[in-house]
Amino acid sequence: MRPPRIVTLLAAAVGVILVFAVGSILLRPPLPLITRAGFDRPAISPNADGEDDIALFEYSISRPATISLSLVSEGGRRFYFRQTQARDDGDYSVLFSGVVDGFALEGETVYGQIERRLIPNGAYTWWLEAEAENGSTMSENGALLIERGDTPLPIMSEFTISPNVFTPNQDGVADRVGINVYLEKDVERLDVFLIGEDGIRIPISARVEERDYGEAGRHLFDYEGGIDLGVDPPPDGAYRVVALAQDKVGQRIRMEGLLMIEAGGKPFAEIKPQVPGVDVAFGVLPYDENLLSDAGALGEFLPQPDDTFSLAYSQQITVPLGHMLVFRMTIENYGKVPIRTSGPPPGTVYQQEQLAGTLGYFDESGVWRVGIQCETSVSSFPYRWAVGSDAMLQNVYDEASENIFHYLPAGERAVVWGAIRMTEVKARNPQNCWAGLIHEDVAISLRNNHVGMRSIMIVDPAGGAAN
Numbered sequence: 001m002r003p004p005r006i007v008t009l010l011a012a013a014v015g016v017i018l019v020f021a022v023g024s025i026l027l028r029p030p031l032p033l034i035t036r037a038g039f040d041r042p043a044i045s046p047n048a049d050g051e052d053d054i055a056l057f058e059y060s061i062s063r064p065a066t067i068s069l070s071l072v073s074e075g076g077r078r079f080y081f082r083q084t085q086a087r088d089d090g091d092y093s094v095l096f097s098g099v100v101d102g103f104a105l106e107g108e109t110v111y112g113q114i115e116r117r118l119i120p121n122g123a124y125t126w127w128l129e130a131e132a133e134n135g136s137t138m139s140e141n142g143a144l145l146i147e148r149g150d151t152p153l154p155i156m157s158e159f160t161i162s163p164n165v166f167t168p169n170q171d172g173v174a175d176r177v178g179i180n181v182y183l184e185k186d187v188e189r190l191d192v193f194l195i196g197e198d199g200i201r202i203p204i205s206a207r208v209e210e211r212d213y214g215e216a217g218r219h220l221f222d223y224e225g226g227i228d229l230g231v232d233p234p235p236d237g238a239y240r241v242v243a244l245a246q247d248k249v250g251q252r253i254r255m256e257g258l259l260m261i262e263a264g265g266k267p268f269a270e271i272k273p274q275v276p277g278v279d280v281a282f283g284v285l286p287y288d289e290n291l292l293s294d295a296g297a298l299g300e301f302l303p304q305p306d307d308t309f310s311l312a313y314s315q316q317i318t319v320p321l322g323h324m325l326v327f328r329m330t331i332e333n334y335g336k337v338p339i340r341t342s343g344p345p346p347g348t349v350y351q352q353e354q355l356a357g358t359l360g361y362f363d364e365s366g367v368w369r370v371g372i373q374c375e376t377s378v379s380s381f382p383y384r385w386a387v388g389s390d391a392m393l394q395n396v397y398d399e400a401s402e403n404i405f406h407y408l409p410a411g412e413r414a415v416v417w418g419a420i421r422m423t424e425v426k427a428r429n430p431q432n433c434w435a436g437l438i439h440e441d442v443a444i445s446l447r448n449n450h451v452g453m454r455s456i457m458i459v460d461p462a463g464g465a466a467n
Contacts (some may be wrong), residue, residue: 046098158182168225172366268335280452301347388414
């Protein structure tokens with residue numbers, strides 16, 4: 001019985017393919033793993049003078065392989081330029097400037113990690129080694145002379161981070177990190193950045209100074225977590241601070257330090273309405289001499305006013321001379337981080353001519369305070385109070401300054417109240433007065449400025465109101 005025609009044709013085709021394959025092998029054996037390799041010149045002088053600074057190394061491999069390119073000195077020391085790097089089959093070329101993987105000389109101590117360094121002057125044997133996927137290996141070698149290449153390393157003799165614990169939340173405490181780098185020579189690149197657990201680089205900009213970029217000497221880097229630009233800082237955790245200095249030849253030094261980020265986040269707070277239509281409740285009370293405060297000591301505190309003021313809805317409030325303009329408001333921390341505050345406490349009563357500094361409470365960077373201002377005030381929000389009573393605030397001890405700081409926790413509300421004793425009839429009468437929420441040395445946001453404005457008429461019982 002004869003086989004089907006199709007089977008016969010398939011068998012014939014397979015036979016032809018086998019004969020062709022065997023013939024190809026016999027006529028053209030497999031190519032060597034490395035088909036060519038070598039430098040385009042016998043010597044280089046890597047000193048960045050523009051003459052013979054670099055050489056071109058070219059090679060070809062016939063199959064995918066892992067390659068290493070190294071130079072061996074006359075004394076037998078091996079320096080790697082490329083080490084165990086995967087390559088597909090094909091032609092390759094690379095420029096060689098004499099800079100190899102980092103190394104230290106015998107007996108040498110270097111401040112920092114040497115990532116890339118100029119190979120010492122001398123005669124070398126270069127080796128290109130390749131290992132194919134099937135385990136077969138091949139190597140090629142030749143000679144290369146390195147001369148006039150003595151170049152000092154781009155040493156950073158100082159690298160400091162202060163503070164090491166960083167809380168980017170605009171509270172005025174450890175809000176910024178300063179990184180100091182001192183370069184012993186001019187460099188082509190100087191980069192400072194953070195690296196977190198995710199491996200992503202976060203660049204840190206140099207402070208604007210009189211020294212040029214990369215110039216030898218001291219360089220200062222200032223980092224606030226990006227919060228001053230309105231963006232969230234990196235997540236809390238441990239970060240490496242890395243500084244890389246690289247010279248014109250390509251030598252590179254790396255310095256590293258540790259930085260902890262804690263309690264990071266953009267602070268947010270605002271004045272909440274007391275009742276519908278009333279942001280700040282104002283009223284009038286007679287003055288008591290026991291409420292007098294000065295720089296020596298605070299007087300008695302005014303009790304917290306009731307929830308309702310008889311004049312809360314009045315567009316104009318009349319204050320007899322010598323009486324107190326009293327206010328009550330609510331502050332909400334609606335952010336994700338606590339906000340720091342400072343006194344005087346709620347319930348403090350100011351005399352009309354007094355300022356917060358008069359009572360010994362001066363401006364503090366990063367502190368949040370409630371303020372009252374009138375049209376005739378001699379400064380911005382001269383009367384200021386903490387954003388909560390002691391019962392609402394958390395106390396935090398700062399080891400660096402040995403101070404206790406006070407915070408309104410995230411998500412909390414606090415009632416703030418106080419008074420100004422009106423002791424002088426101003427030329428402008430009536431005048432407008434209003435409240436604000438001040439983030440000292442940072443900002444007074446538009447939504448927290450000119451809040452609860454009221455017209456205030458001061459009346460002298462002896463002689464009426466001045467107009």
